[in-house]
Amino acid sequence: MDTLLARKTAGTLSKAGIDFVTYLPETRLSEILPALRQDASFTLVPVSSEAEAVGIAAGAALAGKGAAVYMEGTGLFVSSYNLLTVGVRYGIPLLLLVAYVGSFEDQRNSFLFSHYGTRTEGLLDTLGIQYRILESSEELEARVRGAVRMMHALKQPVALLFTGEFTN
């Protein structure tokens, strides 16, 4: 992801009401971290596992924060238990910002990730988590706005899977 798109993504998240982001860095979208850090309205929380990224964001959401979890697609597999027990069963609005590694449109797709990528949507379907795929920056504002609205309406985690242009 280039710097300009990273800044646009951070600004879009802020505008949509996201102000608390837990994260485990990865390779595709990591440029958003300095962009988020430059905006004092965000609380950024580095973690050691996507599993706790979900729990920490859930605690913040219960306290009224607009909470998001930024992770690589592999993190969905790591955190699936936590997403189900805390996010889905307990019903907590969370925005999952997922680098859709190993997807068909992943510009850096490799043998290492394709097995995860081709199962990512199936995992979200199994967990009952609604999601949308973003391939182009033109979709960014509408997708983020829609996802945040939906997570509050459902009181459930909602995922945005970033691929295509976002993975350059």
Next chain:
Amino acid sequence: MIRYECFEWLAPQMTDELVVTSLSGQRVEWGHLSKRDADLNLGSMGNALAVGIGLALALPHRKVFVFESDGSVLLSLFNLPTLANLNPSNLAVFVFDNQAYSGTRISYPSATAGKTDLAAVARGAGIEHSVTVSTLEDFKKEAAAALTETGLRFVVCRIEETVGHRKITRSNVDLLETKYRFVRYLERTEGKTIFHGRG
């Protein structure tokens, strides 16, 4: 030390502190002794500490207590280095360590029944105030300090494996009711809307 006796002493001391509980007998006993809207029963293993961290970060002016068990902490050991580095000064973690996986029908030793010392693990992760207590008097000292002082505390409470919680009639409250009760309490006490509805 008996966990129920710890809770019998602590429950009446609580005022506006937030409490997060995980699974096992501790949530049953705490739920029996404490009927506060500020109690959040998660009903799952390996999540309470992370949720407590999130609450503590989002509400730095509120005191947050997390009641964990040895099995639950062992399931999510990655919480400890994260907690150490975040170091929220308004969080107190009490791990009720009965050295067993002690569910409704089972009792099997956990790693803390063997060589593992959770307080030492937490210290190694970087949590400075990480101690073990094994008497009710020492528990009272740590709990009283957690109520009145600031600073992250990680207290491993070595307790006997007891089955008293199995005799307590379980609450009929659904987890979603617990969540809404807790969130509406925060809305009242924090003066803000958290969950929007349309009636």
